[in-house]
Amino acid sequence: MAFVTNDVSISDEPRELLFDKHVEYIANHGNDKNDYEYCMTEFLRMSGIYWGVTGLDLMHQLDRVNRQEIIDFIKKCQCPTSGGISACEGHDPHLLYTLSAVQILCIYDCLGEIDTDAIARYVSSLQQLDGSFFGDKWGEVDTRFSFCAVAILSLINKMDVIDLEKAVNFVMSCCNSDGGFGSKPNAESHAGLIYCCVGFLSITDQLHRLDCEKLAWWLCERQLPSGGLNGRPEKLPDVCYSWWVLASLTIMGRLNWISDEKLKKFILSCQDAETGGFSDRTGNMPDIFHTLFGLGALSLLGDERLRKVNPTFCMPQYVIDRCNVKPKVITQIWLPSQGSRQERQRMQEVVLIGHFENVLRVPFLLVDHVEPVMGSVGTEHNGRCATKCSQSKDRPARTYQLPQGWHCFRRHRFSTLTCNLLSGGDSSLRFQPIPG
Ligand SMILES: [Zn+2]
Numbered sequence: 001m002a003f004v005t006n007d008v009s010i011s012d013e014p015r016e017l018l019f020d021k022h023v024e025y026i027a028n029h030g031n032d033k034n035d036y037e038y039c040m041t042e043f044l045r046m047s048g049i050y051w052g053v054t055g056l057d058l059m060h061q062l063d064r065v066n067r068q069e070i071i072d073f074i075k076k077c078q079c080p081t082s083g084g085i086s087a088c089e090g091h092d093p094h095l096l097y098t099l100s101a102v103q104i105l106c107i108y109d110c111l112g113e114i115d116t117d118a119i120a121r122y123v124s125s126l127q128q129l130d131g132s133f134f135g136d137k138w139g140e141v142d143t144r145f146s147f148c149a150v151a152i153l154s155l156i157n158k159m160d161v162i163d164l165e166k167a168v169n170f171v172m173s174c175c176n177s178d179g180g181f182g183s184k185p186n187a188e189s190h191a192g193l194i195y196c197c198v199g200f201l202s203i204t205d206q207l208h209r210l211d212c213e214k215l216a217w218w219l220c221e222r223q224l225p226s227g228g229l230n231g232r233p234e235k236l237p238d239v240c241y242s243w244w245v246l247a248s249l250t251i252m253g254r255l256n257w258i259s260d261e262k263l264k265k266f267i268l269s270c271q272d273a274e275t276g277g278f279s280d281r282t283g284n285m286p287d288i289f290h291t292l293f294g295l296g297a298l299s300l301l302g303d304e305r306l307r308k309v310n311p312t313f314c315m316p317q318y319v320i321d322r323c324n325v326k327p328k329v330i331t332q333i334w335l336p337s338q339g340s341r342q343e344r345q346r347m348q349e350v351v352l353i354g355h356f357e358n359v360l361r362v363p364f365l366l367v368d369h370v371e372p373v374m375g376s377v378g379t380e381h382n383g384r385c386a387t388k389c390s391q392s393k394d395r396p397a398r399t400y401q402l403p404q405g406w407h408c409f410r411r412h413r414f415s416t417l418t419c420n421l422l423s424g425g426d427s428s429l430r431f432q433p434i435p436g
Contacts, residue, residue, distance in 0.1 A: 006236050007224040010269040010282045017268065017298060019059065019305055021276030022291060026052045027064040029288050045088040046077060050100035051292040057107055057316050058295050058306045071113050074101045082125070083118025084136070094136040095126060095148040102155050107319050111156060120158040123149050131166030132184075142183045143174050147196035150203045151313060154325050164204060171200050172209055179214030191222060191231040195244040202251050202312045202327040212252045212330065219245050220257040227262030228281070238280045239270045243293035243314065246300050250311040253330040260301050267294050 029052055056062050077086045084093025085101040105111045126134045133145040153159045173185045180189025181197035201207050222229040222245050228237025229245045249255050269282045277286025278294035299309040308317040312327035
C-alpha cells in the first residue's frame, strides 16, 4: 500500500546548539518596542515573556532580562474585577495568559507579588457544569483550558477551588478511540491537545486513565523520515511538535519510542545561524515560541548545556521542585540493548527503580544481558505473567518471570520490551531470569 508522507528535507548544518546566539536572540527580543513583530504580537505579550524567560532560564541566563520590569508589567495586567491576567494592559484576561504570568512569577520566585486568591476565584469562575473550562468570559471550551486551569491552581497551591472529579471526567470524555485527545468530545486527536490532556492527567494524578500503549504508538508515528515530528497524520513536521509529542512521551515514560538522534538533528537544523532562535522548519524565520520549544525538546533529549526541563509544565525542573509541585510521570526503566559485552554482563540482574504504590502496569524491559533481544511477549507462565524472549538464532528462548500481577506488553519497534510504572519513590525491585 502506498501512502503519502508530507515531509521536508533538512540541511546538515548546524550540527551543534548555537547556545550564545540563542541567548542574544531571546535577550534582545522586544528591546525595540517599535519593532513590527513586537507591535504585532501585543495580543500574546504575556506568553511571549514566558517563552523568553523560560528559554533563558533553561540556558542559565535568567539575569539577561530585567526582572523588576517584568514583574511590574504582570501586576498591571491583573484584572482588579475578575482576578484574571491579560496578555497586555487593557486587554481582557484569559486563562492562557494567567498561566503564563503564574509561570513567570514562579520562575522569579515571587508569587506573592500578585493576588493569588483572586486568580483562584477567576479560574473557578470559568469551570462549567460538565467540568470543562471556558478560556475567558467569551465562553470557548477547549481541553487546553482544562490544562491551564489545573496548571495554574497547582502552581499557586489552590487546587481545591474547582470540582476536580468533573474536570477529569470532561478531559476523559475527549479521549478518542486512537488513544489521543482532541479539543472537545469527538474532536480529532492532535498532538498539542494530547500534551494538554496528558499534562492535565499528570498534574491531577490520573495517568492510569490513559491507554499509554495506544497513545504512545500514535505519538511515535508522528516522527517522519526527516526526524521531525508532526502534530497529526499527513502534516509537515514542526519544531513545536517536538515539544508536544516528546513531553507527552516523556510523561508516559516512552521517550525512547522515537529516534532521538534523528529528532535532534531535525531540531538543530531549524536554528538560525545568523540571528539565533529556532524556526518551525528548516530555513524559516525564527520566533520566540519555537525557540523555547526547540530548547525544551533538546533538554528532554538530555542536552547537558541546558537545565533539566519539567515535561508537564515546560518550566525548569528546579523551579517545579522549589514550588513543591509534583506532577506525575510514568517511569519506564529501560536498558540499552546495545553496549559493551561487559556492560551487558553487569546488567545480568535488571534493576527496576520506581514507586510501587500505584503500579499501573509494570515497566520491564527485557534486555537480554548477553545478546540484544528480539522479544515476543505475553505468555502466561505458571499462572503468572511472564514473557518469552527468543533471541538471536543460536540461543534458546528464555522465559523471564515477572512478579504477580504484572503485565507484559508487545514489543515496540525498537525491539525492546516495555512496561511502565509510576515514578516518584526510590524503592527498587529486581527480577531475574527463571532458572532453566
Ligand atoms: Zn509550530
